[in-house]
Amino acid sequence: MKTIFKSLLAITVVSLVLSSCGNGGSKKGSQGALSSSAAEKVYVAPGEHDEFYAFVSGGFSGQLAVYGLPSGRLFKVIPVFSVDAEKAYGFNEETKPMLNTSHGFIPWDDSHHPDISQTNGEIDGRWVFINGNNTPRIAKIDLTTFETTEIIEIPNSAGNHSSSYVTENSEYVVAGTRFSVPFPQQDMPIDEYKGNFKGALSFISIDPEHGHMDIKFQIRMPGFDYDLSHPGRGDSHGWFFFTTYNTEEANSLLEVNASQNDKDFIAAINWKKIEEYVNNGGGKKMPANYAHNVYDEDTHTATSTMKKEVLVVDPSDVPGAIYFMPTPKSPHGCDVDPSGEYIVGSGKLAAELTIHSFSKMLKAIENKDFDGDAYGIPILSYEATLAGAVKQPGLGPLHTEFDGKGNAYTTFFISSEVVKWKLGTWEVIDRKPTYYSVGHLMIPGGNSRKPFGKYVLAMNKITKDRYLPTGPEVTQSAQLYDITGEKMELLLDFPTIGEPHYAAGCPADLLKPKSKKFFKLEDNKHEYAITSEADAKVVRDGNEVHIYMTMIRSHFAPDNIEGVQVGDKVYFHVTNLEQDYDVPHGVSMIGANTSELLIMPGQTETFVWEPKQVGVWPFYCTDFCSALHQEMQGYVRVSAKGSNVPITFTLDGDAVDAE
């Protein structure tokens, strides 16, 4: 008994020592980030600007966050797929249509992979695109206003995950389905999945001038899961690469049943060939129903149009346009190096990283070096396309980015690290831990011909103890590494919103000069805009009351309104008359079942108030606009239904009768 007790004690002591060693080790690691040289590298002095913009997906927040690098400071959360009461996105009458879908208004989505538009393979900073994963959609954000200006729904798709990557000249933004589904949707038994469910890969054309999106064609692929994708560039421009898993076509317990095949595929799609086929009248027009929502900067208003048709191409229609490259074990990331020659497939259950060669792929196609086919699509022989493999790189490879200097950086989810390796020799150069379980990583311009290989941003899935605890739900986080040297150096941890999936970055100088300061009043074409206080009015139309209101430091015009009745639907159309940088005004009405409005100079926005109680109800400015902000307020008198109080509206006792 005594011996048992002694040995138990010994074990406890040993494990205590071990665990404290472990703690010591990790403390040391984090102290590295606090060393003075690391601090200097991320310090951006007050009033100074960061060197890079980083657009980091908000994951299950549905939004897109804008950070500065190297400081990791958050500048803006751009509402994209989720309502945002702060900015009235999805609450005001102008932006409600942005969130319309074939399923009606949806207040949320899961945003994943931002990608900046490109010209000649280099990021050009016009727009950033991002995918909504849950109810498949692609959004376009204008990088002069940093606002979402367009959202298109993707029919026949589900789990819009291998999206929203842009081709080298922004010809297309691509959306691939993670879930295969009945195509078109129909009522059928789930276990008849195999052979009947299909995967849609959608090529959405981008209008070169305004960026307007239009689904040019959808490829009806076999019923695999299309996980991630990237465009070819340079010589491989004209091709698109998609990783697939669940080539087993399982429909239940996928974690087991979709992990049976030794190799899944990277689908190589010659989109130029399919585009030519489509331009020559190829493809089949199929009935569909999907929303196309466009925000107009002049009217400050979005419109939603339901589209009723989509052009579908079956792989068998265009022989020689699609091939499968076998890639081990449910590959996740599908990343193309800056030259366009190497396609890195991260088999997330594989022991090594697989790199395919584009030139070898072309040769294999030429030599018909096939290893059978899947649903008529030729499977290229594994050895024929293989450029090399990174041996024993780590556990659970997910994503790879490139520094433009011949190095690649791959994240490993299970072993929680970033690994630097060399293209061509496939040797591992360095590895650094991440805290913890990194997903995507981002080098500004890392998905282009011209990366800016100064920093890599690792976006983590698990945060645990890295910050002050905030109950069971802790912050999401990212980590910044300096990659200018042979070895990577961890510089900074910073918290992020939502779950950061992918990010896109670019030099600040690309966007800074063209960032809009305010909207010009003279260009305001909003249906209910007024450009001077003299035009302010209140108009009754049945039980609708339209208030044409202005705001300027520091008053509303009008600010006393009478004649509103219980049961009315009161529209506040409010125009900010300011024409100066950073002078927004807000407005909110007591008891209104909606959000505030936050109106930029020169802009008009509308909220609806349906008063339910008689009384005199105040409204006020919600954005501290000036020294007299607290005085920026007004009253609306609400009378009983059928009351004979006439509509009047005044400012400083200046009464004007509307009727």
Next chain:
Amino acid sequence: MKKSKLLMIVGSFLLLGLFVFPLWNITLEAPQYPIPLGMDIHINKFVDTHEFDIKNINLMNHYVGMQYIPETISEFKIFPWAIAIMAALGIIIGLFGNHKLFLVWFVLMSLLGIAGMYDFYLWEYDYGHNLDPKAIMNFKNPDGSVMGFQPPLFGTKYILNFTAHSYPRTGAYFLFVGMLLTLVAFFVGKKEAKA
């Protein structure tokens, strides 16, 4: 042509630069305005330094009850004529007159210039002191009198949170150099007459 005549003609001609370039500029700096607010004063108009600056100056100034900077002032009708006539007169004198007339022109132009500056001062004084009695904010000087907000005629002055700069612009330099040339023309002409 004699050197003095040429100088007189060129000097008078330079006045016409005022039709192209601003005469004066007032710029207001404040912590909240990293890009300062500014107004260029031409002989016939007020112009924003950056788009909407005047609108924003007015918005600032309404807190202390200052009047809005008018779209136009009556001087804008007179100044262009005065400059055009003086320039024409100078050129005619240059062509047909002698150096004594050059001096007469210079003195006349100087008087006009002083009158213009005095007029500008009066406008500025009124602008800075004729305050709305319902002004949102009232400030008193240490001696108890009502604080005025007159921008400086020339130079830099601190007005509450603003630093106001008032300095000549390109048009004024055309005027100064032109007038200087006519003065030189007088002395050169005098020398030529002796010779």
